[in-house]
Amino acid sequence: MEGELAHIGAGLAAIGSGAAAIGVGNVAGNFLSGALRNPSAAAGQTATLFIGIAFAEALGIFSFLVALLLMFAV
């Protein structure tokens, strides 16, 4: 029974991946809309873009990690 609950928990943790996807999409979309308004300033901000994406994605990876722990460690 406990193992089955862990599987349900792992599935619930996978929702976090979707949330991270929304976050990354937000960052990239806003970057693009800004970049299209002022293309000359866009090239200097790609580093900021990647930092933003990395921060948003890290939280999704955390939820993936929780899912992995539930699947294999609990």
Add this chain to the structure above:
Amino acid sequence: MATEAHGGEEGGLVFHPMDQFIVQPLFGDGAINMFTVTNATLWLALTVLAVIALMVLGTGKRAIVPSRTQSIGELAYGFVYKMVEDVTGKDGVKYFPYIMTLFMFIVFANFLALIPMSFSTTSHFAVTVVLALAVFLTVTVLGFIKNGASFLGLFWVSSAPLALRPVLAIIEIISYFVRPVSHSIRLAGNIMAGHAVIKVFAGFAAIAVISPVSILAITAMYGLEVLVAFIQAYVFTILTCVYLKDALHPHH
């Protein structure tokens, strides 16, 4: 072997998607001790050798008209140098060798892990936590050496209203100490997730009806992983630069 252990499960994969990350002794089947040569040892050594081959042997001749290998080496050098200079400013360039080493090691470890049947070293927290902790300790010690006690000004947001500053200080301190955690988990998690997904799709290839879809999916995921391998090395390096900038110029 773990393959047999998981193979008997009902309706599941023939092999387990996480089996590729098992650290095994390279010779024989003995227990793993401190100095056992494992597949992780082999691929870490290959990573270092590949970096040496590119950066020392490839660019050693210092030709005016560069060969292809030397061009790649110069491209990598210029890429990282520009990144360090852009993010940390002129006084951060002194620490360029460390950041270049980090970038080359991670990018080569990530790309070597993409060779079929290889072992992905950067998917192990043991590897990435050491890298991230080294960055964290370096940056913290450097911050105190360079700025003395005023390094603590990093946590005291002087642009915020006075009443908010203690609250912000607590948040800043927590976020400062979470840095090595997220720094290492981001790299290991991304690489592990990508490789596990490829293996999951590979497991579906055994079912005849969906095997073409599965092979297409593996190809697409592999393409994405090539991108991720580079981007994660880039992100790890640029975050190191950002942390270094915080240590050199702690005031907001």
